[in-house]
Each structure stands twice: as C-alpha cells, then as structure tokens.
Amino acid sequence: MQPINEIHSVMTPLDRQNVDTDQIISKEFLKRIERTGFGKYLFYHWRFRPDGSPDNDFVLNDPRYAGSDILVAQDNFGCGSSREHAPWAIQDYGFKAVIAPSFADIFYNNCVKNGLLPIRLPEEAVSELLEKGKREPYQLQISLEDQTVRGADGTVHSFEIDPYWKQMLLNGWDEISLTFQYEPHIEAYEKKTARA
Structure with missing residues (x-):
C-alpha cells in the first residue's frame, strides 16, 4: 500500500x-479476480445511462472535479454488503480519502485495510463542505498526521482515527507488512524453541 499523510485536492461532492x-460497485462487476480495474465501474449505474452514454448530471462526470482525490458524501456511506470491492473501486478510480458523517463499520474497516482514508466529520461540517463544493470547485488539504481537514477558506475540522489504523496508513502497511515488522522477534523465538 502507498503511505498516506498529506492530501491536497479539489473535493468531489456526492450529496447522497x-x-x-x-x-458503489454493482454486483455484475464482481467477477474479476484481480483487485484492480474496478474504478471504471465506480457508481456505474449513476454515471452512465442505460445506453452506456455518460449522465452529465452526475457529479463524477463533471469536468470540474476531474482528478479529485477526495470524495465527500452524506451519512451511512458504504452500507449494505461487506464486499471489499467497494473501497477497491473508489481507490482505483483515484480517490485517496472519503469524508462522511458516518460509515458502515465493515466498509470503514475495509477502507483502512486497503489504504483508503475514511474520515468521519460532524454532519454540519460535511453539509457545509458539500455546499461549498457544489457551488464551485473547493480545495481541501488533509493531514493524517495532524488529523485535520483544512478548507481553502481557512476552515479547519479535526477528526479522530484509531492510532493503530493511523500508523498503518501513514506507513503504507497492510496487516502482513505489520507482521514483518516483528520478523527479528519471530526469528529469535523460532531459534529459541528449536533448541528446546
């Protein structure tokens, strides 16, 4: 996984x-065996009309938000099934962080385990960000180290994150990488028990 700390980007306001x-990723696209390539199917039935043409009224098709690294949405984001493909699709599309008032627990855990930063902010703060982002492209600066979201107008919001997940994301570790941090201790233990 790629380490995450500072993210500077226009936010994409998904006011839903x-x-x-x-x-996020419809069931017909889950047949892939790789963890990549899901981004083109992100919000597929909202992004495209039945004939396959882009729906220009959907926010991801608005050129003002092209290349955005930060998705902002309303509460209960990622509810439903526990498919890990959802954070894979969001990340593969190019987002590095998702901001919402609340997330489904399994989705939240799937995000941090796959290197996508989920940020919980109060509902009023998220509504304010969404309004600013819908009016015009609105820049955000996220600092995971400082646990802050700073707006282009100087507004600052703090967020909480479990210290365990924070270290995993800052270092770009998955749980296997974290195990390898203890390799010298594991080897010492194996040598000790082999002699016994």
Whole structure:
C-alpha cells in the first residue's frame, strides 16, 4: 500500500446519503479476480445511462472535479454488503480519502485495510463542505498526521482515527507488512524453541 499523510485536492461532492456498496460497485462487476480495474465501474449505474452514454448530471462526470482525490458524501456511506470491492473501486478510480458523517463499520474497516482514508466529520461540517463544493470547485488539504481537514477558506475540522489504523496508513502497511515488522522477534523465538 502507498503511505498516506498529506492530501491536497479539489473535493468531489456526492450529496447522497445511505450510499450502499451495490451502488458503489454493482454486483455484475464482481467477477474479476484481480483487485484492480474496478474504478471504471465506480457508481456505474449513476454515471452512465442505460445506453452506456455518460449522465452529465452526475457529479463524477463533471469536468470540474476531474482528478479529485477526495470524495465527500452524506451519512451511512458504504452500507449494505461487506464486499471489499467497494473501497477497491473508489481507490482505483483515484480517490485517496472519503469524508462522511458516518460509515458502515465493515466498509470503514475495509477502507483502512486497503489504504483508503475514511474520515468521519460532524454532519454540519460535511453539509457545509458539500455546499461549498457544489457551488464551485473547493480545495481541501488533509493531514493524517495532524488529523485535520483544512478548507481553502481557512476552515479547519479535526477528526479522530484509531492510532493503530493511523500508523498503518501513514506507513503504507497492510496487516502482513505489520507482521514483518516483528520478523527479528519471530526469528529469535523460532531459534529459541528449536533448541528446546
């Protein structure tokens, strides 16, 4: 995984609540065996019309938000099934962080385990960000080290994150990488028990 600390980007305002994992990545695209390539199917049924043409009214098709690293949505983001493909699709599309008032627990855990930063902010703060982002492209600066989200107008919001997940994301570790941090201790233990 890539380490995450500072993210500077225009935010993409997805002003919807209860966005479930089937809307994030629909079931017909889950047949892939790789963890990559899911980004082109992100929000597929919202991004495209039945004939396959882009729906220009959907925020991800708005050129003002092209290349955005930060997705902002309403509460209960990632509800529904526990598919790990949802954070894979968001990340593969290019987002590095998702901001919402609340996340489904399994989705939140899948995000941090796969190197995508989920940030919980109060509902009023998220509504304010969404309004600013819908009016015009709005820059955000996220610092995981400082646990802050800073807006272009100087507004600062603090967020909480478990210290364990923070270290994993700052260092770009998955749980296997974390195990390798203890390799010298594991080897010493194995040598000690082999002699016994």
